[in-house]
Amino acid sequence: MSGRRRAIAAVAALGLLASVLAAQAGCSRVLQVPVAPIGLGVTVAANGQVGGIYPELMRHVASGEGCDLHFTVVPRARQELMFESGLADILLPARRSPRRDQYGVxxxxxxxxxxxxxxxxxxxxxxxxxLQSLADLQQHHELRLAVVRGYDYGEAYQSLLAAMAAQGRLQQATDPISLVRMLDAGLADLAIVAPTIVTGALRGDARLKDWLPRVQVSTVEELGWGESGVYLSNRSKLGVADRQVLEAGLVQLAKSGAAWREFQRYYPEDSLRLSVRPR
Incomplete structure (x- = not known):
């Protein structure tokens, strides 16, 4: 299927989903959704307009349910803190982790x-x-690692960060573009991040598009596949009924295949192979 036909199919599927859900009751209040730029997953225009894959998916679900979303742009670490403290109703995008499971569905x-x-x-x-493993990385004491503050890729990742920080070999960036600039400036030798976040950030910045051919990616066993999606808070004032309505809409979105087609609309298929796949 051509890129244009795929884009038309994705838009049509999302529109159909919204119309199917439109008859249901709306949410009891405006939902608070802090976001941070993350490649093409979440974009922020010069005028502050929030877009990208996850906000558009969430907007389609919310509009179908008669819900209103209020997006605010914050650093990723603050976004996580707002979710944990109940100041955010929705955390997106997010990889599932035991820590986050304490704060939402x-x-x-x-x-x-x-x-x-x-x-x-x-x-x-x-x-x-x-490097064949994260253990290899730890043993090469000359190498410095960069990550984005607030990202979480599981227990092996968190253990590595603690070890690298203790050795003074860890740099933390506020966003993906800052992460790439650290690599370019030689402040760090490599980063741990989903590759689509980096390539998406570079594609979205006209000043840095020429860096795309320089991106090198290698996978290691400890950084395996995990589930990514959306958290709905159980700590905020998001009511049980509102949460159940949104959860049902998101589940239907995933089952319809529209969520995956939206990802394909933004990224060339060969760039997804190493880091994103349908459930």
Missing amino acids: FVPLFQSRAALVSLDRGAARPPLPE
Whole structure:
């Protein structure tokens, strides 16, 4: 299917889903949704308009349920803190984790995985050693790691961050673009992040598109596939009925295949192979 036909099919499927759900009751109040830029998953225009894959999916579900969303743009770490403290009704996008399960109900939409991401260093700096595991990374004491503050890719990831921080080898960025700039400036040698976040961020910034061919990706066993989607808060003032309505809409969205088609509309299929796949 061509990109244009796929885009038309995705829009039609989302529109049909919204119309099917439109007859149901609306939410009891405006829902608070803080977001942070994350590649093409969440974008923020110069005028502050929030877009991207996850906000558009959430808007379709909310409009079908008669719910209103209020998006605010914050750093990712603050977004997580607002979710944990009950100031956010919805956390998106989010990979499922035991810590986040304490604060909300998770609705899976895709499967995703993080990887080791670096930039081609050219002739000015020696190439990076080939790493087979996170243990390899720890043993190469000359290597420095960069991550985005607030991201969570599971227990192995969190254990690595603690070890690297204790050794003074960890750099934390506020967003994906800052992460890539750290790599380019030599402040870190490689990053752990979902590759689509990096390529999406570069594609969305006209000043940095030329860096795309420099992106290098390698996967390791400890950073396996996990569920990604949306959390609905159980700590905020989001009522049980509202949460159940939104959960049902998101589940139907995933089952319809519209969520995956929306991802394909934004990304070339070959760029999804290593880091995102349908459930």
